[in-house]
Amino acid sequence: MQLIACPWCGPREETEFSYGGQAHVAYPEHPASLTDEQWAHFVFFRDNPKGPFAERWVHAAGCRRWFTAVRDTRTHQFIGPSELTS
Amino acid sequence: MADRMADRTLTPVHPLADRWARLAAVEDGTAGALRLELEAPVAAVDLRVDPRGTGPDAVAAAVGGPLPSAPDTWTAHPTGIAVRLGPDEWLLTSTTADPEEWEFHVDETAAAHGGMAVDVSAQRTSVRVLGAAARDLLAFGCALDLRPAAFPRGRCAQTLLGQAAVLLVAHAVDDLQIVVRSSFAGYVADWLVDAAADSRS
Numbered sequence: 001m002q003l004i005a006c007p008w009c010g011p012r013e014e015t016e017f018s019y020g021g022q023a024h025v026a027y028p029e030h031p032a033s034l035t036d037e038q039w040a041h042f043v044f045f046r047d048n049p050k051g052p053f054a055e056r057w058v059h060a061a062g063c064r065r066w067f068t069a070v071r072d073t074r075t076h077q078f079i080g081p082s083e084l085t086s
Numbered sequence: 087m088a089d090r091m092a093d094r095t096l097t098p099v100h101p102l103a104d105r106w107a108r109l110a111a112v113e114d115g116t117a118g119a120l121r122l123e124l125e126a127p128v129a130a131v132d133l134r135v136d137p138r139g140t141g142p143d144a145v146a147a148a149v150g151g152p153l154p155s156a157p158d159t160w161t162a163h164p165t166g167i168a169v170r171l172g173p174d175e176w177l178l179t180s181t182t183a184d185p186e187e188w189e190f191h192v193d194e195t196a197a198a199h200g201g202m203a204v205d206v207s208a209q210r211t212s213v214r215v216l217g218a219a220a221r222d223l224l225a226f227g228c229a230l231d232l233r234p235a236a237f238p239r240g241r242c243a244q245t246l247l248g249q250a251a252v253l254l255v256a257h258a259v260d261d262l263q264i265v266v267r268s269s270f271a272g273y274v275a276d277w278l279v280d281a282a283a284d285s286r287s
Contacts, residue, residue, distance in 0.1 A: 063172040
């Protein structure tokens with residue numbers, strides 16, 4: 001089983017974590033002014049790169065903190081340190 | 087009947103009280119290599135306060151002992167333990183304080199430094215795993231390195247034991263405490279008894 005490095009707890013088994021999708025998806029500044037199509041893009045459309053991908057993870061069975069990590073989608077390997085974010 | 091109705095005192099019951107006999111039987115079954123004990127309910131608060139501010143030191147002064155600073159560690163204070171649960175989160179227990187008083191005592195100090203403390207006494211319950219085979223037993227269902235060198239006294243960890251999220255607290259080489267949500271306690275107790283039976287064979 002793959003180990004994921006929690007920025008607080010250190011390396012733990014991946015079953016302790018939950019996935020939170022693509023990172024750095026900014027909430028629209030003026031949500032009310034968006035068209036339905038623009039809103040749908042914000043809610044549903046995500047990048048699907050082949051290679052490094054910045055993602056949100058939560059250490060659900062541990063410290064319960066969310067963090068951002070970069071994972072290579074071809075190899076499932078995590079690249080570099082992950083960072084705690086509020 | 088009238089007397090019974092007049093007596094409205096509520097006495098705390100351990101969530102695993104009905105499994106006490108099964109847990110106690112493990113000691114005989116393993117020839118003393120393993121002992122499972124229920125811990126009496128304690129007062130517990132969940133403390134949230136900015137670790138970079140003055141809050142942790144103020145709370146430490148209020149409870150009479152230092153708060154743990156490193157991740158996954160715990161410290162003892164005169165009436166209980168302080169466990170670091172996260173960057174800005176601690177669990178503080180007291181075996182002597184009344185839960186409401188304990189919450190008030192810690193929250194009063196934390197609030198003055200922008201933090202807060204909430205009574206979580208009923209949230210978790212505790213089982214003590216004692217004996218030479220204690221770490222081997224937990225290793226059946228826990229992925230962490232539980233060898234004494236990697237998980238010595240003073241360490242703790244929130245992790246999975248079987249399917250249940252637990253807080254493991256290392257007290258000694260042959261003395262580990264499992265702190266678990268009350269609703270998962272039955273599962274964990276049954277898992278421990280089952281794993282103890284497996285470890286014999």
